[in-house]
Amino acid sequence: MKKVLIATAFTLAFGAANAADIVDTAKSAGTFNTLVTAVQAAGLVDTLKGPGPFTVFAPTDEAFAKIPKAKLDALLKDKAALTKVLTYHVVPGKVMAADVKPGAVKSVQGSNLTVTAAGGKVMLDKAHVIKTDIAADNGVLHVIDTVVMPK
Template sequence: MKQYLLGASIAFAFAGAQAADIVETAKSAGSFNTLITAVQAAGLTDTLKGPGPFTVFAPTDDAFAAIPKDKLDALLKDKAALTKILTYHVVPGKVMDADVKPGKVKTVEGSPLSVSMKGGKVEVDNANVVKTDVVADNGVIHVIDKVVMPK
């Protein structure tokens, strides 16, 4: 009987360990708190929890910290500008690292991101991709070291 209960507990634990959506995956990483705050302020949470798939080039908290505090605070209060910037970090579809090719990639915002390879490393506009293929159930996150701005 004890063996059965232990087996059932393990099976239950694995059943509960399903992949999370983009928002939940970013939250659990712990290094995207400012991004999550910005997504919520822009009203994009439900979209990024939606079916997707999405590829998100996600700036870390350190990337957001490079923006002067007064400018970041003002941006968080300007929903239209914030939405424009955040959707510039999102590409429709699920693009894994192995599928990334240099060139222009159309974003959800509408403007193209410039993807390049330098020394075997991927850059998006002027940001370095520092971690790739953080898989969510509705897409993938690639971690970048800067907040990129639409032209």
């Protein structure tokens, strides 16, 4: 138990001392490798390193693994389609979990995301929000378990 507390304290202190932008925060987490690769392939790195602020609903590597490999490979090669999917995961402004309200939220892509809350669980379209409020210098990330697709 003591090791866990020390590790948690170290992580909190290290994270606070070395805040980073959305892209660097995602890279350092180690669970968003596919997302970072997709952001690079879509040419969105400079945008997400920009001043923002941005709220990113970040799919984990496991979320991307739910997409059949052939479909994911094709998406990563189609910059326009990839950009559409990735920007659907971004909302302008810094929206912390406490500020999230159920209903429609306009994404950077232009389509509305649907936020629902029931039984203490929050969903974004068909994705479950599994971790919230990962702070970055230019916004915040909320972790989701499924890649959501624009309508």
